[in-house]
Amino acid sequence: MQAVLSVLGFLAAPLVQAVDSQAYNWKNLKIGGGGGISSSIRVSRMRERILVVLTGYRLNADDLWTPLLDWAIVVQSDYWGVAALATDPVEPNGLYMAVGLYINYWDPNPGHILISDNYGSSFTEVQLPFKIGGNMPGRGMGERLAIDPDNNILFFGVRSGNGLWKSSDKDKTWSKVSSLPNTGTPFLTHRIVRDTTVTRSV
Numbered sequence: 154m155q156a157v158l159s160v161l162g163f164l165a166a167p168l169v170q171a172v173d174s175q176a177y178n179w180k181n182l183k184i185g186g187g188g189g190i191s192s193s194i195r196v197s198r199m200r201e202r203i204l205v206v207l208t209g210y211r212l213n214a215d216d217l218w219t220p221l222l223d224w225a226i227v228v229q230s231d232y233w234g235v236a237a238l239a240t241d242p243v244e245p246n247g248l249y250m251a252v253g254l255y256i257n258y259w260d261p262n263p264g265h266i267l268i269s270d271n272y273g274s275s276f277t278e279v280q281l282p283f284k285i286g287g288n289m290p291g292r293g294m295g296e297r298l299a300i301d302p303d304n305n306i307l308f309f310g311v312r313s314g315n316g317l318w319k320s321s322d323k324d325k326t327w328s329k330v331s332s333l334p335n336t337g338t339p340f341l342t343h344r345i346v347r348d349t350t351v352t353r354s355v
Contacts, residue, residue: 209235221273231262234287237298248273253285283315
């Protein structure tokens with residue numbers, strides 16, 4: 154019996170070596186569902202079959218989901234916390250996502266806005282002068298990022314008590330809206346809603 158086992162071990166050794174030397178090709182696995190917080194769903198105006206959900210996924214016309222932030226590596230882990238998103242009502246290929254995980258004192262990372270002009274296939278990153286809490290309490294309470302279709306100004310209601318901010322140059326620079334003295338309290342800026350009856354700008 155010992156001789157037989159020795160022969161079998163000798164024959165199996167090349168197979169083990171062959172398996173160890175194979176290169177692995179890692180891919181996403183479709184599991185048909187999942188968890189997380191998807192409090193926001195946006196539809197592209199031109200391509201009605203394109204949906205984007207708050208957790209950073211795009212539903213394509215073929216009913217398959219594309220993760221939009223898989224390119225973010227560990228040092229960009231704050232990008233995995235999508236706090237708000239908006240599709241451009243004028244340029245339907247435009248997509249904006251406000252990202253950041255925590256506003257706590259122990260997280261030194263500032264928030265960012267990720268800008269895409271190709272439905273989320275690639276992004277440009279713009280750093281913000283404040284933190285964003287995409288994984289903080291209240292993250293599922295409503296949409297805080299909006300684009301005014303009349304002048305293409307991007308507005309962001311910051312939940313960390315920093316009030317309302319706006320960008321007039323496609324998110325390259327940001328300024329605080331000083332005409333709104335009440336900056337809100339942390340976690341309680343729920344959403345931005347456009348009032349079509351008012352013509353005064355901020």
